[in-house]
Amino acid sequence: xxxxxxxxxxxxxxxxxxxxxxxxxxxxxxxxxxxxxxxxxxxxxxxxxxxxxxxxxxxxxxxxxxxxxxxxxxxxxxxxxxxxxxxxxxxxxxxxxxxxxxxxxxxxxxxxxxxxxxxxxxxxxxxxxxxxxxxxxxxxxxxxxxxxxxxxxxxxxxxxxxxxxxxxxxxx
Amino acid sequence: xxxxxxxxxxxxxxxxxxxxxxxxxxxxxxxxxxxxxxxxxxxxxxxxxxxxxxxxxxxxxxxxxxxxxxxxxxxxxxxxxxxxxxxxxxxxxxxxxxxxxxxxxxxxxxxxxxxxxxxxxxxxxxxxxxxxxxxxxxxxxxxxxxxxxxxxxxxxxxxxxxxxxxxxxxxxxxxxxxxxxxxxxxxxxxxxxxxxxxxxxxxxxxxxxxxxxxxxxxxxxxxxxxxxxxxxxxxxxxxxxxxxxxxxxxxxxxxxxxxxxxxxxxxxxxxxxxxxxxxxxxxxxxxxxxxxxxxxxxxxxxxxxxxxxxxxxxxxxxxxxxx
Numbered sequence: 059x060x061x062x063x064x065x066x067x068x069x070x071x072x073x074x075x076x077x078x079x080x081x082x083x084x085x086x087x088x089x090x091x092x093x094x095x096x097x098x099x100x101x102x103x104x105x106x107x108x109x110x111x112x113x114x115x116x117x118x119x120x121x122x123x124x125x126x127x128x129x130x131x132x133x134x135x136x137x138x139x140x141x142x143x144x145x146x147x148x149x150x151x152x153x154x155x156x157x158x159x160x161x162x163x164x165x166x167x168x169x170x171x172x173x174x175x176x177x178x179x180x181x182x183x184x185x186x187x188x189x190x191x192x193x194x195x196x197x198x199x200x201x202x203x204x205x206x207x208x209x210x211x212x213x214x215x216x217x218x219x220x221x222x223x224x225x226x227x228x229x230x
Numbered sequence: 231x232x233x234x235x236x237x238x239x240x241x242x243x244x245x246x247x248x249x250x251x252x253x254x255x256x257x258x259x260x261x262x263x264x265x266x267x268x269x270x271x272x273x274x275x276x277x278x279x280x281x282x283x284x285x286x287x288x289x290x291x292x293x294x295x296x297x298x299x300x301x302x303x304x305x306x307x308x309x310x311x312x313x314x315x316x317x318x319x320x321x322x323x324x325x326x327x328x329x330x331x332x333x334x335x336x337x338x339x340x341x342x343x344x345x346x347x348x349x350x351x352x353x354x355x356x357x358x359x360x361x362x363x364x365x366x367x368x369x370x371x372x373x374x375x376x377x378x379x380x381x382x383x384x385x386x387x388x389x390x391x392x393x394x395x396x397x398x399x400x401x402x403x404x405x406x407x408x409x410x411x412x413x414x415x416x417x418x419x420x421x422x423x424x425x426x427x428x429x430x431x432x433x434x435x436x437x438x439x440x441x442x443x444x445x446x447x448x449x450x451x452x453x454x455x456x457x458x459x460x461x462x463x464x465x466x467x468x469x470x471x472x473x474x475x476x477x478x479x480x481x482x483x484x485x486x487x488x489x490x491x492x493x494x495x496x497x498x499x500x501x502x503x504x505x506x507x508x509x510x511x512x513x514x515x516x517x518x519x520x521x522x523x524x525x526x527x528x529x530x531x532x533x534x535x536x537x538x539x540x541x542x543x544x545x546x547x548x549x550x551x552x553x
Binding site for chain 2: 085087088091094110111114115117122123125126127129130133185
């Protein structure tokens with residue numbers, strides 16, 4: 059076996075163990091920190107596939123922003139030190155496992171059958187090609203995604219800020 | 231393998247030395263501006279001060295309070311340290327003297343610099359202390375708010391240089407004849423420096439630490455070597471962000487009119503001089519300005535810096551296409 063494969067399998071093993079820890083630990087913050095490691099290892103996998111841009115986007119957006127906001131949200135609302143018994147939800151464990159398994163098989167089926175070993179990117183740097191494809195062939199889905207994000211943003215503001223809040227600010 | 235080890239060793243040494251230089255500069259700047267006799271006169275005119283500081287922290291007891299979340303508490307300084315040291319990898323001292331000339335150098339720097347936030351947040355939470363938690367929350371709010379203008383300010387440079395490689399950006403400035411700060415990115419430079427100061431959590435943006443209100447913010451419960459890691463990371467971060475600012479906006483390892491054939495000889499000196507000048511400005515600001523209020527801080531980021539950096543991107547893009 060080549061060293062590249064050994065490294066890949068080692069990273070995959072670590073990835074699975076951290077991902078399992080995210081859902082099994084009974085401490086919210088520990089789960090979030092395990093998620094950081096899961097995402098970091100996913101980013102390493104993308105690096106091994108030589109798609110540096112996706113790897114760095116994962117670090118910048120997911121670890122640097124999403125997880126930080128997660129942690130921020132958890133800490134500002136409820137995050138007791140030590141174990142939190144409410145987090146263990148035994149009733150839904152089987153259902154969760156079934157859904158996770160079916161998603162895994164669905165994705166593997168699509169990815170294996172959809173490409174059948176075809177090499178998509180043949181020349182040039184992957185970042186440049188990604189930029190060109192996103193702004194030519196996939197420009198409509200790309201713009202659509204930004205509208206979805208905008209809608210989510212407005213929805214978040216309307217849910218979080220009722221009229222009372224606005225009145226309160228005027229009084230201040 | 232030895233090659234990698236040498237590079238890692240170089241990174242660690244560069245990061246530590248950068249931090250020590252800036253510690254000396256900060257402490258001597260403070261003593262010069264406020265007439266503090268210690269760092270000005272004690273031992274070799276005060277220059278061995280950081281050595282005494284490090285020795286002091288290393289021999290102190292590493293106290294871990296009983297109520298803390300032990301693993302999280304212990305590992306929090308590591309995230310901050312790693313994110314600072316990894317940044318040193320992409321800054322070129324000369325066209326060849328760079329640990330890794332990545333194609334996406336700028337993007338790598340921005341992505342890695344965002345990792346430190348996790349260390350600060352987890353340190354604040356795991357300390358089981360109200361002051362620490364407040365400090366951690368303030369730090370998170372501040373770092374999230376100022377990461378955006380930092381990234382958006384760099385986008386202008388990337389558009390103008392047409393590359394994300396830091397060496398490529400410097401080469402482009404040599405080609406232009408003037409650094410980008412003169413060639414149209416002055417607004418971007420100012421936004422970058424303000425946002426970078428906030429990212430370093432230095433005065434006037436030091437509410438997460440705020441000695442007068444929060445004891446020591448998210449670092450309150452730390453002592454000994456773990457406190458030293460937080461402390462030294464601040465100066466590493468300061469050094470490396472100044473170095474990145476000099477590379478992106480001030481022409482990096484090259485000064486106009488110097489012959490480009492000799493760049494490998496004078497490159498490191500030029501870059502470190504530029505970094506030190508920026509660092510001196512930060513020191514002067516720290517010891518002469520008061521602290522912002524929390525709402526002023528958020529207003530500055532969301533209402534002034536982010537719109538200004540978006541306009542900067544728009545203008546740069548129009549100039550790029552139009553001329």
